[in-house]
Amino acid sequence: MTLDLFDNLGGTGPREEALGLGARVLRGFALAQAGALLRAVQDVTNASPFRHMETPGGFRMSVAMTSCGAWGWVTDRTGYRYDAVDPVQGRPWPDMPAVFLQLAQTAAAKVGFAGFTPDACLVNRYEPGAKMSLHQDKDERDFSAPIVSVSLGLPAVFLFGGAERSDKPERVRLSHGDVVVWGGPDRLRYHGVMPLKAGHHPLLGAHRINLTFRKAR
Ligand code: MD3
Numbered sequence: 001m002t003l004d005l006f007d008n009l010g011g012t013g014p015r016e017e018a019l020g021l022g023a024r025v026l027r028g029f030a031l032a033q034a035g036a037l038l039r040a041v042q043d044v045t046n047a048s049p050f051r052h053m054e055t056p057g058g059f060r061m062s063v064a065m066t067s068c069g070a071w072g073w074v075t076d077r078t079g080y081r082y083d084a085v086d087p088v089q090g091r092p093w094p095d096m097p098a099v100f101l102q103l104a105q106t107a108a109a110k111v112g113f114a115g116f117t118p119d120a121c122l123v124n125r126y127e128p129g130a131k132m133s134l135h136q137d138k139d140e141r142d143f144s145a146p147i148v149s150v151s152l153g154l155p156a157v158f159l160f161g162g163a164e165r166s167d168k169p170e171r172v173r174l175s176h177g178d179v180v181v182w183g184g185p186d187r188l189r190y191h192g193v194m195p196l197k198a199g200h201h202p203l204l205g206a207h208r209i210n211l212t213f214r215k216a217r
């Protein structure tokens with residue numbers, strides 16, 4: 001496999017960076033679609049609004065979340081799960097917007113995951129101070145499928161840990177328009193997000209939005 005790490009040095013197009021053996025950062029890959037993605041986020045949240053869910057341990061998550069696609073990720077006092085029904089609205093989650101699916105599939109294919117068919121998109125909204133503690137994404141059935149993440153709005157410091165919670169994480173800044181594909185040997189690594197720093201983004205004001213595309217079933 002060729003690592004085209006330096007393909008765009010001095011260029012203006014998207015830059016690709018390796019992060020571990022199975023993770024690739026596509027800098028700016030979603031920039032041209034950012035406006036359309038945010039209009040689609042608005043459509044999704046009109047049907048299934050952002051909410052702060054409760055962890056099984058009884059803590060309110062600082063990140064506000066919603067989902068689209070056939071399956072939505074849910075946490076409450078009974079545990080974590082993928083559910084076909086939005087428990088707040090009592091209806092199926094909104095369909096995955098075509099612009100979401102197209103971007104996730106194009107990004108996955110670009111780094112070797114042709115045929116990625118996400119059936120769940122978790123939409124995370126961070127306000128200043130919101131964070132995500134180190135965790136693994138392991139509520140999905142098939143770890144051979146990658147996870148694709150799209151960062152929009154304020155930048156965040158992402159924590160890329162190892163196979164054990166105690167492994168010292170690497171810090172990676174993720175900015176508006178960055179797309180990351182996490183797969184292969186990196187799919188089960190611990191990861192998290194540092195508390196969001198206050199700021200103002202022209203499209204999202206004081207917020208960061210992250211889309212994560214998954215194959216839940
Ligand atoms: C690395 N979200 O929703 S996405 C999550 O920025 C989550 O909102 C973060 O972690 C966010 O579960 C980070 C990036 C991500 C997603 C899955 C991974 C990184 C990953 C799986 C394995 C390793």
Ligand code: FE
Pocket residue numbers: 135136137191
């Ligand atoms: Fe995660």
